[in-house]
Amino acid sequence: MENWKVAVISVASTIAVMIIILVIAAVIQSGVIDVVKEEMEKDYCMSLPFSVARDLEVCNE
Secondary structure, X not given: OHHHHHHHHHHXXXXXXXXXXXXXXXHHHHOHHXXXXXXXXXXXXXXXXXXXXXXXXXXXX
């Protein structure tokens, strides 16, 4: 009776890992990460003094 419990847990964890991988791939392909990155860079550059921001490559793009 223990063997079927181990098999069920194994199959369930495999399916869960596959779902997580699919969700991560969907997020990467949707471009959400790029939008968040651009917003974070913009907020960071705006919080710096102009004299410092102009010397940073990320703020000059």
